[in-house]
Amino acid sequence: MLEVKDLRVTYTSKRGPGVTAVRDVSFDIPDNTFVGLVGESGCGKSTLGFALSRLLDPARNEIHGSVVLDGQDLYKLSDEALRKLRWSKLSLVLQGGMNAFNPVLKIKNQFMDVMREHSDMTKAQMLDRISELLKAVNLNPSVMEAYPHELSGGMKQRAAIALALVLQPRLVILDEPTTALDVVVQRSIVTMLSALQRQLGFSVLFVSHDLGLVLEFADRVMVMYAGQIVEDKPADMLIETAEHPYTKALLKCYADPGAETVTLSGIPGSPPDLGAAIQGCPFAPRCANAFADCRSIPPAPVDRGAGRVACHLYRAEEVARS
Amino acid sequence: MSLDYRDQARTLSNDWVLELNNVGKIYGKKGNVTVAAHKVNFTVEPGKIVALVGESGSGKSTLARLITGVERPTEGSVRFGQWQVDSLSGRDLRLYRRHVQMVFQDPFSSLNPQNTVLYTIVRPLRRHLGMSESQAIDAAKSIMETVRLTPVEHFMHRKPHQLSGGQRQRLVIARAIACEPKLVVADEPVSMLDVSIRADILHLIDEIRHTRNTSFVYITHDMVSARALSDEVIVLYRGHVVEQGAADEVVRHPAHPYTQLLFSSVPRPFRSRGHNSRSVEPSAASRDSSLASQVSTGGCPFAPRCPYVIDDCRSTAPALVGLPSHRHACLNSPNPTHDA
Numbered sequence: 001m002l003e004v005k006d007l008r009v010t011y012t013s014k015r016g017p018g019v020t021a022v023r024d025v026s027f028d029i030p031d032n033t034f035v036g037l038v039g040e041s042g043c044g045k046s047t048l049g050f051a052l053s054r055l056l057d058p059a060r061n062e063i064h065g066s067v068v069l070d071g072q073d074l075y076k077l078s079d080e081a082l083r084k085l086r087w088s089k090l091s092l093v094l095q096g097g098m099n100a101f102n103p104v105l106k107i108k109n110q111f112m113d114v115m116r117e118h119s120d121m122t123k124a125q126m127l128d129r130i131s132e133l134l135k136a137v138n139l140n141p142s143v144m145e146a147y148p149h150e151l152s153g154g155m156k157q158r159a160a161i162a163l164a165l166v167l168q169p170r171l172v173i174l175d176e177p178t179t180a181l182d183v184v185v186q187r188s189i190v191t192m193l194s195a196l197q198r199q200l201g202f203s204v205l206f207v208s209h210d211l212g213l214v215l216e217f218a219d220r221v222m223v224m225y226a227g228q229i230v231e232d233k234p235a236d237m238l239i240e241t242a243e244h245p246y247t248k249a250l251l252k253c254y255a256d257p258g259a260e261t262v263t264l265s266g267i268p269g270s271p272p273d274l275g276a277a278i279q280g281c282p283f284a285p286r287c288a289n290a291f292a293d294c295r296s297i298p299p300a301p302v303d304r305g306a307g308r309v310a311c312h313l314y315r316a317e318e319v320a321r322s
Numbered sequence: 323m324s325l326d327y328r329d330q331a332r333t334l335s336n337d338w339v340l341e342l343n344n345v346g347k348i349y350g351k352k353g354n355v356t357v358a359a360h361k362v363n364f365t366v367e368p369g370k371i372v373a374l375v376g377e378s379g380s381g382k383s384t385l386a387r388l389i390t391g392v393e394r395p396t397e398g399s400v401r402f403g404q405w406q407v408d409s410l411s412g413r414d415l416r417l418y419r420r421h422v423q424m425v426f427q428d429p430f431s432s433l434n435p436q437n438t439v440l441y442t443i444v445r446p447l448r449r450h451l452g453m454s455e456s457q458a459i460d461a462a463k464s465i466m467e468t469v470r471l472t473p474v475e476h477f478m479h480r481k482p483h484q485l486s487g488g489q490r491q492r493l494v495i496a497r498a499i500a501c502e503p504k505l506v507v508a509d510e511p512v513s514m515l516d517v518s519i520r521a522d523i524l525h526l527i528d529e530i531r532h533t534r535n536t537s538f539v540y541i542t543h544d545m546v547s548a549r550a551l552s553d554e555v556i557v558l559y560r561g562h563v564v565e566q567g568a569a570d571e572v573v574r575h576p577a578h579p580y581t582q583l584l585f586s587s588v589p590r591p592f593r594s595r596g597h598n599s600r601s602v603e604p605s606a607a608s609r610d611s612s613l614a615s616q617v618s619t620g621g622c623p624f625a626p627r628c629p630y631v632i633d634d635c636r637s638t639a640p641a642l643v644g645l646p647s648h649r650h651a652c653l654n655s656p657n658p659t660h661d662a
Binding site for chain 2: 040041182183184185186187209210211212213215216239249250251253254255256257258262263264265266267268270
């Protein structure tokens, strides 16, 4: 349904070469799938989310590659065609999405703005739809009469998710939707989102820094590092056989609180500067398994069963076998 | 107050104790009050790490403010060594802060963007220890080594915007430990950081505890790090202590339904999906504080969200019961644990 090919985004700058936050990323998202995009701060995951929804200003950023949603290349559409497609086929929930509500409008009016613009529902139909959606996200339909400040952070984020679903889009991109909330609320919202996704059959791209959370809910997980997708696999498979050294190290950071003993582990070093060109594999300086090739040749993604890994360790293995 | 304050500072004995005795804090006026702390009792001894665990609104940060003397309790008392913290002011309060320091959650907003790394660490040394500029600079450099902001020459003239999140938090910790406090209150010190660098910061805290015998009050919502780092865990819900005990005991055998809820909310990728091995999964509605109604009056604060609620819970406030190593406050605990 969504096909992304060789997407590359550079934030240009008057001083210096600019920052290439997304580096030749290709993937696709089929219908009715919950995809997690995981990476640490500064890895380009939010930029990727913005680029997918064509929210970056082409005058200030260099964007290459294609984003095809249901056969339409978003970067070839006219502004008007793109406007029609927003909300109805593709919607977005942001980290601060709960604060994106207009503080002087009731929740229902903000829903109706979207529906009036993008559909020809009558007022009664709109109100029905709003109350149906608020129920779906476990809110009391009376919330529609409230102003945003009357709701807690968790309630606003639920309402933001309901708003994203109002016109039954094919794809909902959520960028760190639960990061500002505490663990208990976070879990209840993601559980709700995952149930809705299965029930209504849309696709989700869930952008998060929290691999532990994403692995529990996503069908497929893409791990991003320094602007590139280094591993892309079904979640079950990733838990059992994570292959990229970065994914493995990241998984180690999640300890089971109920285990016999708990040790905290991290990843030494820090991610590369995306303002500079990267020689070889971006993870090589922090990687315990790095060898000479890693520092000079950028690893291409290698198919591994149902997934892909961009690491020389696995290419070497393939060469050896053939 | 006949002694010079620096002399008095030295008189703090090495067997000091921080003691919270029936501490209560109520915000707001009659009719519209928020109970941020209710009859909280605990002690922190030298070289110990005590974790305060709870979700937002549980009163964790209020306790931090009471311990550091930023706010005063409306009930009970906070004592630290010879100080009655809740009545300190002026010079005494400044003296107290030489011994009790704070690390904040957000390393992006708790540092002055105009100050260099070196100045940030030098300032408390000059202010609290009365060092000369050159003494303070030497001491600051050695503290930078301790928190591994190294090479020192490379970092000392940088400003916060030239540091990564992890480096900033190291600087915040450096500033907090500069004048060798006895106790550091760390309010969610790693929750704004990437998972891959959290462990480094937590290891640093542990190292400081061991090498300098500094105590920490570690405020967090993360059960995993609470268990890994601290000696004792105190679970708070709406200002009430609902469970308290040795870290391993509380986290591995959570007895209070609220602790179990927190426990089951920890992302655990290795747990098979939809299956909860240890704790009981409360119903969806009871999970989310935003869906819970107001606190019941008089009864257990968790009653409106509790899956095991019985009639008594709404009228009788449960007391902390159990062994000193593990106590919890629940009338109808689903699987009471009495591990010694």
